[in-house]
Amino acid sequence: MKLGFIVNPIAGMGGKVGLKGTDGEEILKKAIELGARPESPDKAKKALEVLVPVKDRIQLLTCPGDMGEYVATDLGFNVEIIGESKEKVGPSDTEKAAVEMVERGVELLLFAGGDGTARNIHNAIGSKVPVIGIPAGVKIHSGVFANHPRAAGEIALKYIQGEDLSIKEMEVMDIDEEEFRKGRVTAKLFGYMKVPFEPYLVQNLKSGGLEGEEAALDGISDKIIEQMEEDVIYIIGSGTSTRPIMEKLRLPNTLLGIDLVKNKKLLASDVGEREILEYIEGNRAKIIVTVIGGQGYIFGRGNQQISGEVIKKVGKENIIVIASKQKLRSLDGGPLLVDTGDDEVNKMFNGYMKVRTSYTEETIHPVKGL
Numbered sequence: 001m002k003l004g005f006i007v008n009p010i011a012g013m014g015g016k017v018g019l020k021g022t023d024g025e026e027i028l029k030k031a032i033e034l035g036a037r038p039e040s041p042d043k044a045k046k047a048l049e050v051l052v053p054v055k056d057r058i059q060l061l062t063c064p065g066d067m068g069e070y071v072a073t074d075l076g077f078n079v080e081i082i083g084e085s086k087e088k089v090g091p092s093d094t095e096k097a098a099v100e101m102v103e104r105g106v107e108l109l110l111f112a113g114g115d116g117t118a119r120n121i122h123n124a125i126g127s128k129v130p131v132i133g134i135p136a137g138v139k140i141h142s143g144v145f146a147n148h149p150r151a152a153g154e155i156a157l158k159y160i161q162g163e164d165l166s167i168k169e170m171e172v173m174d175i176d177e178e179e180f181r182k183g184r185v186t187a188k189l190f191g192y193m194k195v196p197f198e199p200y201l202v203q204n205l206k207s208g209g210l211e212g213e214e215a216a217l218d219g220i221s222d223k224i225i226e227q228m229e230e231d232v233i234y235i236i237g238s239g240t241s242t243r244p245i246m247e248k249l250r251l252p253n254t255l256l257g258i259d260l261v262k263n264k265k266l267l268a269s270d271v272g273e274r275e276i277l278e279y280i281e282g283n284r285a286k287i288i289v290t291v292i293g294g295q296g297y298i299f300g301r302g303n304q305q306i307s308g309e310v311i312k313k314v315g316k317e318n319i320i321v322i323a324s325k326q327k328l329r330s331l332d333g334g335p336l337l338v339d340t341g342d343d344e345v346n347k348m349f350n351g352y353m354k355v356r357t358s359y360t361e362e363t364i365h366p367v368k369g370l
Contacts, residue, residue, distance in 0.1 A: 001108070001160050002059045004101035004129075005048065006094055006121075008113035009066035011040040011137040039341060040136035043149040044112035045071045047134045050153025052076065054160055061106055063089075063097045080104075091116070095124035102128050108196070110156055112136045115174040118144050122172045122191050130167055130194045132156055135339070140301055143170035143202070144193050147295075148339045148370030151201040159196045168197040200334070216324035219359030221245045224288065224322065225264070233285040234261040235276060235314070237303050241290035241322055258305045273307045285314045291323040291355070293330045298367075300339030308342030316348055321365075322356045328365060335366040346370055 051058065052075055060077045062068030064085035072079045082097045082104075094117060101109060102125050109129055111121055114137015121131060133145035134152040146152035158165055169192040195202060221244035228234065236242050236259045246253035249264050257270035260279055268275060279285075287306060289298050298321055299306060311319070321336070338349040346369030354362045 002106045004106035004109035005062040005068045006111040007044045007068045008117040011113035040112045043136040046149035047153035061101050091120045094120040098124035115142050118142045118172050119174050127194045141173040144195050155198050155201050165196040167194050170195045216358050217244045220322050221248050223359045233283050235287045237289035239290045273305050276310050286318040288320045293327045296331045296334050296337045298336050308340040308345035325357050335368040339370040
Protein backbone atom coordinates (compact mmCIF):
# COMPACT_ATOMS: atom_id res chain seq x y z
CA MET A 1 0.00 0.00 0.00
CA LYS A 2 1.13 3.53 -0.76
CA LEU A 3 0.97 5.52 2.47
CA GLY A 4 1.53 9.28 2.65
CA PHE A 5 3.16 10.64 5.81
CA ILE A 6 3.45 14.38 6.55
CA VAL A 7 4.68 15.98 9.78
CA ASN A 8 4.18 19.66 10.58
CA PRO A 9 7.37 20.07 12.69
CA ILE A 10 6.25 23.27 14.44
CA ALA A 11 2.73 22.14 15.36
CA GLY A 12 2.02 22.40 19.08
CA MET A 13 5.15 24.39 19.92
CA GLY A 14 3.11 27.27 21.30
CA GLY A 15 1.18 25.10 23.77
CA LYS A 16 3.47 24.73 26.76
CA VAL A 17 4.62 28.35 26.56
CA GLY A 18 1.04 29.61 26.59
CA LEU A 19 0.82 30.99 23.04
CA LYS A 20 -2.23 28.90 22.07
CA GLY A 21 -0.89 28.06 18.62
CA THR A 22 2.00 28.67 16.23
CA ASP A 23 0.32 30.23 13.21
CA GLY A 24 2.62 32.87 11.70
CA GLU A 25 6.36 33.51 11.80
CA GLU A 26 6.22 36.07 14.64
CA ILE A 27 4.39 33.69 16.96
CA LEU A 28 6.78 30.87 16.10
CA LYS A 29 9.75 33.14 16.81
CA LYS A 30 8.25 34.12 20.16
CA ALA A 31 7.60 30.47 21.04
CA ILE A 32 11.25 29.61 20.37
CA GLU A 33 12.41 32.59 22.46
CA LEU A 34 10.26 31.29 25.32
CA GLY A 35 11.99 27.91 25.15
CA ALA A 36 9.50 25.93 23.08
CA ARG A 37 10.78 22.83 21.34
CA PRO A 38 9.30 20.72 18.52
CA GLU A 39 6.99 17.99 19.83
CA SER A 40 5.06 16.86 16.77
CA PRO A 41 7.88 14.60 15.43
CA ASP A 42 7.78 12.63 18.70
CA LYS A 43 4.02 12.23 18.43
CA ALA A 44 4.27 11.28 14.77
CA LYS A 45 6.81 8.62 15.72
CA LYS A 46 4.40 7.08 18.24
CA ALA A 47 1.87 6.65 15.46
CA LEU A 48 4.32 5.25 12.93
CA GLU A 49 5.79 2.80 15.46
CA VAL A 50 2.50 0.89 15.35
CA LEU A 51 3.09 0.22 11.65
CA VAL A 52 6.62 -1.19 12.04
CA PRO A 53 5.40 -4.85 11.98
CA VAL A 54 3.92 -4.30 8.48
CA LYS A 55 6.50 -1.85 7.11
CA ASP A 56 7.51 -4.30 4.36
CA ARG A 57 3.96 -4.02 3.01
CA ILE A 58 4.09 -0.23 2.86
CA GLN A 59 5.51 2.09 0.25
CA LEU A 60 5.94 5.23 2.36
CA LEU A 61 5.91 8.61 0.64
CA THR A 62 7.05 11.39 2.95
CA CYS A 63 8.73 14.81 3.07
CA PRO A 64 12.37 15.74 3.70
CA GLY A 65 13.91 16.08 7.15
CA ASP A 66 11.65 17.01 10.06
CA MET A 67 8.57 16.80 7.85
CA GLY A 68 8.65 13.01 7.99
CA GLU A 69 11.91 11.61 6.64
CA TYR A 70 13.80 11.54 9.94
CA VAL A 71 10.99 9.82 11.85
CA ALA A 72 10.37 7.23 9.12
CA THR A 73 13.99 6.30 8.45
CA ASP A 74 14.72 6.11 12.19
CA LEU A 75 12.06 3.39 12.39
CA GLY A 76 13.52 1.52 9.41
CA PHE A 77 10.95 2.38 6.74
CA ASN A 78 12.03 2.56 3.12
CA VAL A 79 10.90 6.00 2.04
CA GLU A 80 10.29 7.93 -1.13
CA ILE A 81 10.95 11.63 -0.55
CA ILE A 82 8.57 14.25 -1.95
CA GLY A 83 10.04 17.71 -2.53
CA GLU A 84 13.35 19.27 -1.53
CA SER A 85 14.80 19.96 1.90
CA LYS A 86 14.33 23.54 3.20
CA GLU A 87 15.64 25.40 6.22
CA LYS A 88 12.15 26.77 6.90
CA VAL A 89 8.91 25.02 6.04
CA GLY A 90 5.39 26.39 6.03
CA PRO A 91 1.78 25.63 5.08
CA SER A 92 2.51 25.78 1.35
CA ASP A 93 5.03 22.93 1.73
CA THR A 94 2.40 20.76 3.40
CA GLU A 95 -0.12 21.53 0.66
CA LYS A 96 2.32 20.87 -2.19
CA ALA A 97 3.40 17.57 -0.63
CA ALA A 98 -0.20 16.42 -0.16
CA VAL A 99 -1.05 17.20 -3.79
CA GLU A 100 1.99 15.32 -5.11
CA MET A 101 1.32 12.33 -2.85
CA VAL A 102 -2.21 12.02 -4.21
CA GLU A 103 -0.89 12.35 -7.77
CA ARG A 104 1.51 9.48 -7.03
CA GLY A 105 -1.34 7.27 -5.86
CA VAL A 106 -1.26 7.21 -2.05
CA GLU A 107 -4.24 5.30 -0.68
CA LEU A 108 -4.11 6.80 2.81
CA LEU A 109 -2.55 10.00 4.15
CA LEU A 110 -1.28 10.14 7.73
CA PHE A 111 -0.43 13.64 8.96
CA ALA A 112 0.76 15.11 12.26
CA GLY A 113 -0.32 18.58 13.32
CA GLY A 114 -3.30 20.55 14.55
CA ASP A 115 -6.36 22.17 13.03
CA GLY A 116 -4.20 24.47 10.88
CA THR A 117 -2.46 21.46 9.34
CA ALA A 118 -5.81 19.76 8.76
CA ARG A 119 -6.93 22.89 6.89
CA ASN A 120 -3.79 22.78 4.75
CA ILE A 121 -4.42 19.14 3.83
CA HIS A 122 -8.06 19.90 3.07
CA ASN A 123 -7.12 22.91 0.91
CA ALA A 124 -4.77 20.72 -1.07
CA ILE A 125 -6.68 17.49 -1.65
CA GLY A 126 -10.19 17.86 -0.27
CA SER A 127 -11.67 14.40 0.15
CA LYS A 128 -9.76 12.65 -2.65
CA VAL A 129 -8.18 10.06 -0.32
CA PRO A 130 -8.86 9.01 3.29
CA VAL A 131 -6.75 10.73 5.94
CA ILE A 132 -5.91 10.21 9.60
CA GLY A 133 -4.73 13.10 11.74
CA ILE A 134 -2.11 12.51 14.43
CA PRO A 135 -3.00 15.04 17.17
CA ALA A 136 0.08 17.21 17.70
CA GLY A 137 -1.22 20.79 17.72
CA VAL A 138 -2.54 23.20 20.32
CA LYS A 139 -5.91 23.56 18.61
CA ILE A 140 -7.62 20.26 17.85
CA HIS A 141 -11.30 20.89 17.23
CA SER A 142 -11.57 18.87 14.00
CA GLY A 143 -13.06 15.41 13.77
CA VAL A 144 -10.36 14.14 11.39
CA PHE A 145 -7.94 13.34 14.24
CA ALA A 146 -7.41 10.13 16.14
CA ASN A 147 -7.84 10.68 19.85
CA HIS A 148 -4.12 10.14 20.54
CA PRO A 149 -0.98 9.46 18.45
CA ARG A 150 -0.86 5.68 18.85
CA ALA A 151 -4.57 5.49 17.98
CA ALA A 152 -3.75 7.09 14.62
CA GLY A 153 -1.28 4.27 13.99
CA GLU A 154 -3.80 1.66 15.09
CA ILE A 155 -6.42 2.96 12.67
CA ALA A 156 -3.87 3.02 9.85
CA LEU A 157 -2.81 -0.55 10.69
CA LYS A 158 -6.39 -1.79 10.52
CA TYR A 159 -6.85 -0.02 7.18
CA ILE A 160 -3.63 -1.43 5.74
CA GLN A 161 -4.54 -4.94 6.88
CA GLY A 162 -7.86 -4.68 5.07
CA GLU A 163 -10.16 -4.64 8.08
CA ASP A 164 -13.72 -3.59 7.28
CA LEU A 165 -13.64 0.02 8.51
CA SER A 166 -16.39 2.42 7.52
CA ILE A 167 -15.21 5.62 5.81
CA LYS A 168 -16.88 8.70 7.28
CA GLU A 169 -16.76 12.31 6.24
CA MET A 170 -15.45 14.21 9.26
CA GLU A 171 -15.34 17.95 9.90
CA VAL A 172 -12.30 20.16 9.38
CA MET A 173 -12.61 22.98 11.93
CA ASP A 174 -10.29 25.83 12.90
CA ILE A 175 -10.37 28.99 14.98
CA ASP A 176 -8.84 32.44 14.64
CA GLU A 177 -5.69 32.39 16.80
CA GLU A 178 -5.69 36.17 17.29
CA GLU A 179 -9.23 36.02 18.69
CA PHE A 180 -8.30 32.87 20.63
CA ARG A 181 -5.53 34.76 22.43
CA LYS A 182 -8.07 37.43 23.39
CA GLY A 183 -10.25 34.81 25.03
CA ARG A 184 -12.77 34.40 22.22
CA VAL A 185 -13.36 31.06 20.54
CA THR A 186 -14.99 31.11 17.13
CA ALA A 187 -14.71 27.73 15.47
CA LYS A 188 -15.47 27.68 11.75
CA LEU A 189 -16.24 24.73 9.51
CA PHE A 190 -13.93 24.62 6.49
CA GLY A 191 -15.06 21.36 4.96
CA TYR A 192 -14.92 17.60 5.28
CA MET A 193 -12.36 14.87 4.72
CA LYS A 194 -12.77 11.12 4.58
CA VAL A 195 -11.51 9.23 7.63
CA PRO A 196 -11.37 5.46 8.31
CA PHE A 197 -13.67 5.35 11.31
CA GLU A 198 -13.09 3.25 14.38
CA PRO A 199 -15.17 4.11 17.49
CA TYR A 200 -13.12 5.25 20.50
CA LEU A 201 -10.04 5.79 18.31
CA VAL A 202 -11.30 8.81 16.36
CA GLN A 203 -11.95 11.89 18.47
CA ASN A 204 -15.33 13.58 18.74
CA LEU A 205 -15.89 17.22 17.90
CA LYS A 206 -15.60 19.46 20.94
CA SER A 207 -19.08 20.31 22.25
CA GLY A 208 -20.03 23.73 23.50
CA GLY A 209 -21.81 24.76 26.66
CA LEU A 210 -24.68 22.56 27.78
CA GLU A 211 -28.04 23.64 29.11
CA GLY A 212 -28.16 23.75 32.91
CA GLU A 213 -24.39 24.06 33.33
CA GLU A 214 -24.47 27.58 34.78
CA ALA A 215 -26.21 26.60 38.02
CA ALA A 216 -23.95 23.57 38.50
CA LEU A 217 -20.79 25.63 37.92
CA ASP A 218 -22.01 28.24 40.38
CA GLY A 219 -22.17 25.62 43.13
CA ILE A 220 -18.89 23.99 42.08
CA SER A 221 -17.04 27.30 42.25
CA ASP A 222 -18.46 28.05 45.72
CA LYS A 223 -17.18 24.69 47.01
CA ILE A 224 -13.73 25.11 45.41
CA ILE A 225 -13.27 28.56 46.94
CA GLU A 226 -14.50 27.33 50.31
CA GLN A 227 -11.90 24.55 50.31
CA MET A 228 -8.93 26.64 49.13
CA GLU A 229 -6.00 26.29 51.54
CA GLU A 230 -3.64 29.02 52.68
CA ASP A 231 -0.18 29.24 51.08
CA VAL A 232 -1.10 26.73 48.37
CA ILE A 233 -0.64 27.76 44.72
CA TYR A 234 -3.71 26.88 42.67
CA ILE A 235 -3.05 26.29 38.97
CA ILE A 236 -6.36 27.24 37.37
CA GLY A 237 -6.91 25.52 34.04
CA SER A 238 -8.46 27.05 30.95
CA GLY A 239 -12.11 27.04 29.94
CA THR A 240 -15.52 28.42 30.82
CA SER A 241 -16.02 25.90 33.62
CA THR A 242 -13.16 27.33 35.70
CA ARG A 243 -14.05 30.96 34.95
CA PRO A 244 -16.69 31.26 37.73
CA ILE A 245 -13.97 30.50 40.31
CA MET A 246 -11.96 33.50 39.20
CA GLU A 247 -15.04 35.71 38.89
CA LYS A 248 -16.17 34.94 42.44
CA LEU A 249 -12.68 35.71 43.69
CA ARG A 250 -12.94 39.02 41.77
CA LEU A 251 -9.78 38.18 39.88
CA PRO A 252 -9.04 38.69 36.17
CA ASN A 253 -9.35 35.46 34.23
CA THR A 254 -7.41 34.21 31.22
CA LEU A 255 -10.24 32.20 29.70
CA LEU A 256 -8.02 30.22 27.34
CA GLY A 257 -4.82 30.31 29.38
CA ILE A 258 -3.54 29.22 32.79
CA ASP A 259 -3.67 31.45 35.88
CA LEU A 260 -2.02 31.02 39.29
CA VAL A 261 -3.81 31.91 42.53
CA LYS A 262 -2.41 31.95 46.06
CA ASN A 263 -4.29 32.99 49.21
CA LYS A 264 -7.20 33.93 46.93
CA LYS A 265 -5.11 36.54 45.14
CA LEU A 266 -3.77 36.48 41.60
CA LEU A 267 -0.16 35.34 41.60
CA ALA A 268 0.36 35.28 37.82
CA SER A 269 -1.82 35.22 34.72
CA ASP A 270 -1.59 33.43 31.37
CA VAL A 271 1.52 31.49 32.35
CA GLY A 272 3.47 28.89 30.38
CA GLU A 273 5.03 25.65 31.56
CA ARG A 274 8.36 27.24 32.53
CA GLU A 275 6.69 29.93 34.66
CA ILE A 276 4.49 27.37 36.40
CA LEU A 277 7.50 25.25 37.30
CA GLU A 278 9.33 28.31 38.66
CA TYR A 279 6.41 29.37 40.83
CA ILE A 280 5.66 25.94 42.31
CA GLU A 281 9.29 25.06 43.05
CA GLY A 282 9.47 24.55 46.81
CA ASN A 283 5.76 25.32 47.25
CA ARG A 284 2.62 23.25 47.68
CA ALA A 285 0.42 23.37 44.62
CA LYS A 286 -2.87 22.04 43.32
CA ILE A 287 -4.30 21.90 39.81
CA ILE A 288 -7.93 22.65 38.95
CA VAL A 289 -9.04 21.47 35.51
CA THR A 290 -12.27 20.75 33.73
CA VAL A 291 -13.37 18.27 31.07
CA ILE A 292 -13.63 19.05 27.36
CA GLY A 293 -17.26 18.33 26.55
CA GLY A 294 -17.85 15.66 23.94
CA GLN A 295 -14.19 14.55 24.03
CA GLY A 296 -13.30 13.93 27.66
CA TYR A 297 -9.77 15.35 27.80
CA ILE A 298 -8.62 16.79 31.11
CA PHE A 299 -4.98 17.20 30.03
CA GLY A 300 -3.38 17.56 26.60
CA ARG A 301 -5.96 19.67 24.76
CA GLY A 302 -5.78 23.44 25.18
CA ASN A 303 -3.88 23.26 28.47
CA GLN A 304 -0.47 21.94 27.40
CA GLN A 305 1.12 24.49 29.75
CA ILE A 306 0.19 22.03 32.50
CA SER A 307 2.74 19.58 31.19
CA GLY A 308 3.74 16.13 32.38
CA GLU A 309 6.60 17.72 34.32
CA VAL A 310 4.19 20.06 36.10
CA ILE A 311 1.84 17.20 36.92
CA LYS A 312 4.68 15.10 38.35
CA LYS A 313 5.74 17.93 40.65
CA VAL A 314 2.18 18.64 41.81
CA GLY A 315 1.12 15.01 42.20
CA LYS A 316 -2.04 13.27 41.00
CA GLU A 317 -3.50 13.49 44.50
CA ASN A 318 -3.46 17.30 44.21
CA ILE A 319 -5.49 17.47 41.01
CA ILE A 320 -9.09 18.66 41.24
CA VAL A 321 -11.38 17.87 38.29
CA ILE A 322 -14.62 19.80 37.92
CA ALA A 323 -17.47 19.24 35.46
CA SER A 324 -21.23 19.42 35.40
CA LYS A 325 -23.19 16.18 35.23
CA GLN A 326 -24.40 17.26 31.80
CA LYS A 327 -20.84 17.53 30.55
CA LEU A 328 -20.00 14.05 31.84
CA ARG A 329 -23.12 12.69 30.17
CA SER A 330 -21.93 14.19 26.88
CA LEU A 331 -19.09 11.63 26.97
CA ASP A 332 -21.67 8.87 26.47
CA GLY A 333 -20.01 6.60 29.01
CA GLY A 334 -16.48 7.22 27.78
CA PRO A 335 -13.58 7.83 30.16
CA LEU A 336 -11.77 11.06 30.95
CA LEU A 337 -8.63 11.23 28.79
CA VAL A 338 -5.04 12.27 29.48
CA ASP A 339 -2.59 12.88 26.63
CA THR A 340 0.39 14.82 28.00
CA GLY A 341 2.97 13.36 25.62
CA ASP A 342 4.66 11.69 28.61
CA ASP A 343 3.80 7.97 28.70
CA GLU A 344 4.77 7.64 32.36
CA VAL A 345 2.44 10.47 33.39
CA ASN A 346 -0.38 9.24 31.15
CA LYS A 347 -0.28 5.75 32.69
CA MET A 348 -0.35 7.29 36.17
CA PHE A 349 -3.95 8.31 35.52
CA ASN A 350 -5.31 4.92 34.50
CA GLY A 351 -8.13 4.04 36.88
CA TYR A 352 -10.63 6.40 38.46
CA MET A 353 -10.74 9.99 39.71
CA LYS A 354 -13.19 12.09 41.68
CA VAL A 355 -15.02 14.77 39.71
CA ARG A 356 -16.74 17.64 41.52
CA THR A 357 -20.18 17.98 39.84
CA SER A 358 -22.00 20.39 42.19
CA TYR A 359 -21.60 22.10 45.55
CA THR A 360 -22.67 18.95 47.40
CA GLU A 361 -21.72 16.13 45.04
CA GLU A 362 -18.71 14.36 43.66
CA THR A 363 -18.73 11.36 41.36
CA ILE A 364 -16.14 8.73 40.50
CA HIS A 365 -15.32 8.55 36.81
CA PRO A 366 -12.97 6.28 34.84
CA VAL A 367 -9.79 7.86 33.46
CA LYS A 368 -7.59 6.59 30.65
CA GLY A 369 -4.03 7.69 29.95
CA LEU A 370 -3.34 7.61 26.22
